[in-house]
Amino acid sequence: MNIGRLRFFVQLFFFMFLIYGGLYSLKIGSSLPTFACRYNDYRGGICALYSFQVLLGFPLKTLFTSYFMGFAITILIFGFWAFLFNKAWCGWVCPMGFIQDILSGIRNFLGISAVKFSESRRKKLSCVKFIVLLLLIMIPILISNSFFGLPTLPKELAIPYCNICPAKTAAPMLTGNFEEVKVFGNAGIGIDFKSIIKISLSTLSVIIFSLFIVGSFFKKRFFCTFCPMSALLTLFEKIGLIKLKKDGSKCTHCNNCAKACPLDIQEIATERTKTNMVTSDCTLCMKCIEDCPENNALKATICGKTVFKSSAKGFIKRQIKKNKTKK
Amino acid sequence: MLKKNTKNKEKNERLENRLDLHLSMTVREIFEEIDCEMARPKNMNYFDNFFKNFATKEKNIINNPNKKKIIGYFCMSVPEELIYAADAIPVRLCAGSADSAEIGESYFPEVSCPMVKSAVGFASTSVLGIYQQCDLVIIPATCDWKIKLAEILKEFIPVAILDIPRVKNCENSKQFWFNEIVKLKKIIEKNTKKKITKKRLLNAINLIHHAQYEFKRLQKIRKSNIHTISGRDAGAVINAYFYDNAESWTQAMKNLNDELEQRIKEKVSIVPNSSPRVLLTGSPFVFPNWKIPNLIESSGGALVCDEICTSNRYLNDMVAIDEKSMVDLINAVADRYLQPCSCPVFSNNDDRKNKLLNMINEYNIEGVIYHVFKGCHPYDTELRSIEKMLADRGISQLKIETDYNPEDKEQLRTRIEAFLETLKGRRYSK
Ligand code: SF4
Ligand code: SF4
Ligand code: SF4
Ligand code: SF4
Numbered sequence: 189m190n191i192g193r194l195r196f197f198v199q200l201f202f203f204m205f206l207i208y209g210g211l212y213s214l215k216i217g218s219s220l221p222t223f224a225c226r227y228n229d230y231r232g233g234i235c236a237l238y239s240f241q242v243l244l245g246f247p248l249k250t251l252f253t254s255y256f257m258g259f260a261i262t263i264l265i266f267g268f269w270a271f272l273f274n275k276a277w278c279g280w281v282c283p284m285g286f287i288q289d290i291l292s293g294i295r296n297f298l299g300i301s302a303v304k305f306s307e308s309r310r311k312k313l314s315c316v317k318f319i320v321l322l323l324l325i326m327i328p329i330l331i332s333n334s335f336f337g338l339p340t341l342p343k344e345l346a347i348p349y350c351n352i353c354p355a356k357t358a359a360p361m362l363t364g365n366f367e368e369v370k371v372f373g374n375a376g377i378g379i380d381f382k383s384i385i386k387i388s389l390s391t392l393s394v395i396i397f398s399l400f401i402v403g404s405f406f407k408k409r410f411f412c413t414f415c416p417m418s419a420l421l422t423l424f425e426k427i428g429l430i431k432l433k434k435d436g437s438k439c440t441h442c443n444n445c446a447k448a449c450p451l452d453i454q455e456i457a458t459e460r461t462k463t464n465m466v467t468s469d470c471t472l473c474m475k476c477i478e479d480c481p482e483n484n485a486l487k488a489t490i491c492g493k494t495v496f497k498s499s500a501k502g503f504i505k506r507q508i509k510k511n512k513t514k515k
Numbered sequence: 516m517l518k519k520n521t522k523n524k525e526k527n528e529r530l531e532n533r534l535d536l537h538l539s540m541t542v543r544e545i546f547e548e549i550d551c552e553m554a555r556p557k558n559m560n561y562f563d564n565f566f567k568n569f570a571t572k573e574k575n576i577i578n579n580p581n582k583k584k585i586i587g588y589f590c591m592s593v594p595e596e597l598i599y600a601a602d603a604i605p606v607r608l609c610a611g612s613a614d615s616a617e618i619g620e621s622y623f624p625e626v627s628c629p630m631v632k633s634a635v636g637f638a639s640t641s642v643l644g645i646y647q648q649c650d651l652v653i654i655p656a657t658c659d660w661k662i663k664l665a666e667i668l669k670e671f672i673p674v675a676i677l678d679i680p681r682v683k684n685c686e687n688s689k690q691f692w693f694n695e696i697v698k699l700k701k702i703i704e705k706n707t708k709k710k711i712t713k714k715r716l717l718n719a720i721n722l723i724h725h726a727q728y729e730f731k732r733l734q735k736i737r738k739s740n741i742h743t744i745s746g747r748d749a750g751a752v753i754n755a756y757f758y759d760n761a762e763s764w765t766q767a768m769k770n771l772n773d774e775l776e777q778r779i780k781e782k783v784s785i786v787p788n789s790s791p792r793v794l795l796t797g798s799p800f801v802f803p804n805w806k807i808p809n810l811i812e813s814s815g816g817a818l819v820c821d822e823i824c825t826s827n828r829y830l831n832d833m834v835a836i837d838e839k840s841m842v843d844l845i846n847a848v849a850d851r852y853l854q855p856c857s858c859p860v861f862s863n864n865d866d867r868k869n870k871l872l873n874m875i876n877e878y879n880i881e882g883v884i885y886h887v888f889k890g891c892h893p894y895d896t897e898l899r900s901i902e903k904m905l906a907d908r909g910i911s912q913l914k915i916e917t918d919y920n921p922e923d924k925e926q927l928r929t930r931i932e933a934f935l936e937t938l939k940g941r942r943y944s945k
Contacts, residue, residue: 301840306686437873441684441866442855444835447847457854458684460869479835500731503833504724510836511721 190506191474191496195279199286205232206283207362219266221421222277223284227350228359235355236266237324237417241347244328267424274428275421275466278412279473284355288404288411292450295405303407307454313413314469321416324349344385349416351389354400408450412471422468431489432472436460438485445476445486456486478506530618531640537614538642541803542570548809552745554785556778558771559748562755566802569643576645576758577606584707587649587672589634589664590657591829592679592856594848597700599719599761601707606645607757608652609825610634611801613919615642622667627890628660629918630799635664638671645758647672651706653699655679657860658893675702683853683861696849713841720834720848726761729768730830736775737819738878742786743778744771746795746818747808750826754802757825790817791938792879796871796901797886797894797915799825804919806927807886814932820878822871823886824858832856859893867897868904875910882911882938884931889918911938 205214206224209232219236226238239262246255270277278285295302305313327348330341350356360367403410412418436459446457451469456476459465465486466472477486480498487497546567549555568576579585584603591607598605610616615636616629622639623632638646654665655677665676678695680688700711709715733752736743752771756764778784793816800807800823811818821827832855834847857867874880883905887895898914905912913934917923 296838296840299840301842302838308686437869437876440832440855440857440870442832442835443850444833444847447835447850448837460865475837479837481833481835500833501728503835504728504731507724507833507836508721508728511717511724 190509191478195473196289198280199289202281203283203286206281207231207359209233217265217269219262219269220277221266221270221273221417222282223353223355223359223417225283225353225355225359227356228363229365230363231359235417236262236420237353238347238350239266241324241328241349244325245332245346247332248329270421270424271427272429274424274430274472275418275470276430276472277421278415278418278471282417284358284400284415285409285412285471287358288400288409289450291401291405292408300406305407305413305452307452310413310452310454310469316414317416317419317468320349320414321419324416342385344389348389352393352396354393354397354411357393357397358400408452409471412451413469418471419468425466425468425470426464428466429491430472432465432470432474432477433463433487433489434459434465435463435485435487438482440482440485442481444479444481448475448479450475479503527640531642534614534618534636534640534642538612538803539570541612541614542566545803545805546570552785554783555748556744556771556774558767558774559751561767561770562748562752565755565758566751569803574642574644576643577604578760578763579604584650585645585648586703586706587645587652588654589652589661590655591824591858592655592657592852593653593677594696594699594852595761596716596719596723596834596848597696597703597711599722600711600715601703601709602715603650603703603707603709604760606649608634608637608646608649609757609799609801610637611799611804611919612636613804613921615640616919623660623663624890628658628888629804629890629920630801630888631660631664633919635667638668649673651675651702653677653702657858658891660890673706675699679853681861683856688853689850692853693846693849696845696852700845713839713844716841716844716848717836717839720836720844722761722765724833726756726765726768727830727833729765729772732772733768733775734827734831736772736779739779740788740879741779741782742784742788742790742817742819743775745785745808745812746793746821747805747812749818750800750808750821750823751802751805753826753829756830757801786812786815786817789939790815791881791935791942792817792819793935793938794818794820794822794871794874794878794880794883795886796822796883797898798888798891799823800886801825806917806919806921806924807884807915810924810928810931811884811935814928814935816882816931816935816938820874820880822857822867822874828857859897864897868901871901872904872908880910881942882913882934884934885912885914887914887916889916911941 208230210230214232216233218234219239220233221236224231224233224235226234243259243262251259327345331343331346334340400411441457443457446454449456453467453469455467456465474488474496477488477496477498480486481500481503483499485498487494565576568574585606586598586603587606587608589609595605609630610633612633616633619632619635622635637643641647649672652668652672652674654661654674656662656679665674668674677699680691682688704711793811795818808818832851834851836847857870885898915927
């Protein structure tokens with residue numbers, strides 16, 4: 189089976205599992221490094237960002253006493269999963285990633301060519317995710333702790349990222365629950381200050397969700413460029429067990445890999461010296477390896493063992509097959 | 516006035532007759548020598564026929580029973596896929612005849628690329644039909660000689676210049692090159708009166724992928740320590756691709772590769788396994804100028820690999836289809852013909868250095884021969900940095916500066932023999 193196919197089925201499996209798994213009481217844990225959204229009642233696991241935001245919402249004093257075990261365990265479990273599969277969570281597991289891939293697939297089926305980010309634009313845009321991550325950590329802390337006598341942030345901002353996360357809208361929707369789609373929140377006539385925050389958050393969430401749908405229709409993995417989970421997983425790019433490696437001495441700079449990369453990562457083609465190619469935007473989808481025509485220039489390894497590598501023969505075979513298929 | 520014209524005509528005829536005669540003689544000589552070679556793969560016959568036709572009276576080098584349009588081109592930056600997709604026949608016109616270079620001499624300064632001289636020699640006479648049969652000739656603006664060649668050839672055949680950015684890896688160049696390819700597509704469509712549709716383009720890409728599959732097989736065969744095919748013949752099969760239809764070529768290559776693989780199994784080697792493994796790089800060699808590969812091999816070297824645009828470099832890089840919209844396909848085709856190209860006209864050319872080192876490693880090369888045409892500035896200039904790179908790594912090298920003229924053959928042979936001896940000596944001292 190070719191690796192693109194395999195990936196599709198793995199993604200489909202995890203999509204079903206993480207979105208509907210709960211229906212059959214299937215659960216794989218509460219701090220997964222992927223968007224298994226907590227707001228979906230049928231979830232088959234829980235997204236780590238939710239757990240982190242909740243825990244960071246406790247006053248720091250208690251966090252380091254009574255809640256410490258809980259906090260430590262959450263981090264450890266998250267770390268364990270992230271260490272095991274690295275960014276492959278994004279390319280192979282994440283249901284939101286899968287939805288984006290499906291949208292791109294539809295676009296491709298309609299014969300519309302994809303929008304691409306130039307290298308400089310991508311570099312600029314991909315900083316956003318680190319800012320989002322920073323806010324996602326700082327806001328809960330600033331709600332429950334006051335520093336230097338400054339006032340704390342309002343409670344309505346609790347779990348801030350979830351309020352704008354497109355998964356919070358999408359995941360429940362997929363199970364037939366449309367409650368999260370609220371333009372202007374639930375606010376009635378008498379808008380007070382508190383509900384202004386709610387209104388803005390829910391409005392922002394609808395905007396982000398629409399951008400998510402429209403963006404990833406025209407641009408492959410549009411949302412992933414801004415995703416805070418991806419930023420968090422970047423911590424594991426050097427130590428994760430699954431790796432994407434490049435042997436620059438075998439690379440001809442043909443640019444095939446960068447063209448295939450859904451995240452438009454140019455580095456994968458231009459890099460000559462670095463060997464670890466799991467960069468902060470990479471999703472370990474391995475499309476670059478599929479499209480590389482040089483023997484052993486790119487490869488995926490698990491614990492140092494090569495599991496998939498580029499080769500001239502494999503390249504031509506895949507290309508001939510792709511040429512035959514309708515789309 | 517009339518008298519002058521007839522006089523010119525007579526002179527031209529004499530010139531043509533002489534070229535015809537000399538070319539035929541050169542070709543016959545080459546094949547007389549080849550016929551004495553032992554253990555040459557049988558399947559070379561198919562490819563030889565293209566070259567043997569250089570010596571026949573009619574010189575029907577390309578096969579065109581359906582009277583398709585013929586589109587000629589130079590260098591390796593013109594996407595053949597587009598030509599095939601327009602249902603035309605692509606022919607690479609890079610020429611290698613010392614005899615025709617003599618005729619082309621008057622068009623260029625004294626020290627200039629013999630390849631362009633030879634091409635003008637053929638295009639200005641009707642000796643080799645393919646030059647004048649071309650409905651269009653596409654010339655990429657790779658080096659200075661090529662761009663002047665385009666101007667000169669305009670006199671004899673319709674020419675389109677394909678502008679090519681020489682700093683490859685930057686956004687602007689990519690965009691520029693993409694636009695050039697789109698423009699070229701329109702030119703080809705206009706000339707052939709056939710629309711290049713997505714389906715046709717995909718079929719053309721497929722055709723060439725199949726050819727490249729066999730090409731890659733040959734490369735792998737040549738990595739073996741059993742020398743199943745001479746470097747000249749390996750170059751010749753690719754040279755034959757200039758004139759052959761990709762489909763028939765692929766089939767013939769398949770037969771050849773099968774034969775060679777069988778040879779590896781049976782351990783049939785055409786030269787002693789102890790022959791030093793040599794890599795040839797630099798200016799191109801095109802039939803009938805097989806001087807350098809012939810010299811290397813007749814002096815006892817094993818030419819197992821080359822980095823030359825009329826040989827290994829030509830078919831090495833491949834179009835990668837990702838998505839199939841027309842824009843994506845054109846982009847993929849455009850990238851294939853620019854990004855990985857290691858021609859010295861580009862800057863910076865680390866790609867070529869990297870490729871050479873990788874080849875040296877993969878083919879177990881013991882010595883590098885750098886071939887420069889007198890007057891070929893890009894290869895000549897780049898030689899210095901490559902010389903340094905090889906010296907830093909302790910790899911033996913020999914620079915050969917020559918042209919198509921066979922006169923310096925014996926002198927070169929002495930140098931090549933001496934070089935090969937030192938390679939052997941190095942082996943023992945290790
Ligand atoms: S809303 Fe987003 S961040 Fe929050 S739990 Fe759901 S997927 Fe995770
Ligand atoms: S980067 Fe994309 S695939 Fe990865 S967690 Fe975020 S949305 Fe999912
Ligand atoms: S670099 Fe390769 S593995 Fe990473 S996202 Fe791009 S194509 Fe996928
Ligand atoms: S596809 Fe392979 S050879 Fe081409 S640029 Fe990428 S890594 Fe290099």
